[in-house]
Amino acid sequence: MFTAPGEIAALISYPVKGCAGVATSGSTLTPAGLEHDRAFMVVDLDGTYRTQRKHPRLALVQPHVDGDLLSLSAPGIEPVAVAVNRTGARRPVDLFGAPFLGIDQGDIAAEWLSELLGARSRLVRVPPEHDRVTDGATPGTSGYADSCPVHLISTASLELLNERLTENGAVPLPMNRFRPNIVISGWEEPHVEDLARTISIGEAVLGYAKLAIRCAVTTIDQADGRRAGPEPLRTLAQYRRADDGIAFGTKFAVLQPGRLSVGDKVVVDAWGEAEI
Template sequence: MASVVDLITYPVKGCAGVRVSQAQLTPAGLPHDRSFMVTDTGGVFRSQRRDPRLALIRPEPSPDGERLTLRAPGQEPLEVAVDLESARGDVELFGEPFRAIDQGAAVARWLSDFLGKDSRLVRVPPEHDRIADGLTPGTSGWADSSPLHMISLASLDELNRRITEAGRDPLPMSRFRPNIVVDGWSEPHREDLARHIEVGDTALAFAKLAVRCAVTLVDQDTGAKPGPEPLRTLATYRRGPDKGVIFGSKFSVLRTGKLGLGDELGVTAWESHTGTGS
């Protein structure tokens, strides 16, 4: 029986994750996940694709979500009183327009100093109603798409087996920035086949395969891009129907509730195949 062995929420899109032992799952995923986003002064989101130093920023939301502390190497920590009331402004995520609440000048200066680029911090407004697409659409904050990203340790083990056979160093799970890490499946990529999952008090439904991008090249501990892995190896055996490189799967929340480490996954519906190449 597979079970949850890691839960990670990413309060600020593109920044470091926060591990939790248990959480009250929301329609938009783990609490605080991608509630905040760093943008340029024109409102366009920043990503590790072009700004890998985002990985070094460690956000710490208060349990009630009313305050956010940011930490980064060489920077004094900054505590932000979260603003949910100010006027909404225009932002852009993957070319789509949204409305967001700017979190003020102090945090903008802090981010700009650390990233070396003029930046702002914005938050999802309470009325945010973004629905991400997929086999099962789901509510989402500033995540790339669906609210939950799941990967099994078996999938990572298979990838690292191939990487080390080629004489290169294995990679940690952090390269893929999952929300839910699962152990107990003997075969890799079982998460690609699960269509309906009961775990803890919650229910999840498959949305889509996770297409991987250059963010996976960023060492999450250093903010550097040390080489072409994992994309080089994944490209040899993990191609999706549209030929994109895939690893892990995205899920939507069907039923909210308590979710914690050690919770067993009850898969009540499976797909017979993924259509991936090998």
């Protein structure tokens, strides 16, 4: 298969799992994904992860990491800034039933998140010794991401979805409904990312892991933290059913870390067969 090289249209990391993304013009891609991606996670008092599936107001939280300082802001509440604790006592945390460890980030962050969510919460950080192996065709590692370290979607795939949404009488949706790390423009055909098995991107190389199976988070308006109805899942179900569910976008492992910048060329070095 041949397709013209694409380019990076956007880079987004999500420092706190489930919270708003941080767009950047350039970032270092580490073995665990873009710098700071899912390095922090909101948990309940038992250490079980919180996500937008049950707490859609997480979408309102704007995190910012500046060296050893983490800032959190959201509408209607005073922002806070806390020193990042990388050396404190470890506590057990649960992510989709899998046991990991986290370093608690203190009472100030916990009280702020508890007030915003209306549920007692704590904030934890991935410890330096975090040693997670992700699944898929190409294994990798990640912080507190759902699975693989890199989630990639092309603009062509979203354009096709929005055409179908419009045909169904629904409103077109922004890319942030899908919370990708890397957005690719320049591929003329939709879902080229499904077929790519090895990608050279900036200074880095990615290896295909699996399709991204979508959940109810895609139905939450990322601007106001509210559930917005059945779309896009209803329309995606008409043409994007995979063995494991409704697929949109692709997950990759990091074969070679490196620097990425918006505008970098994206070249597919190896192709595979479609799974849908």
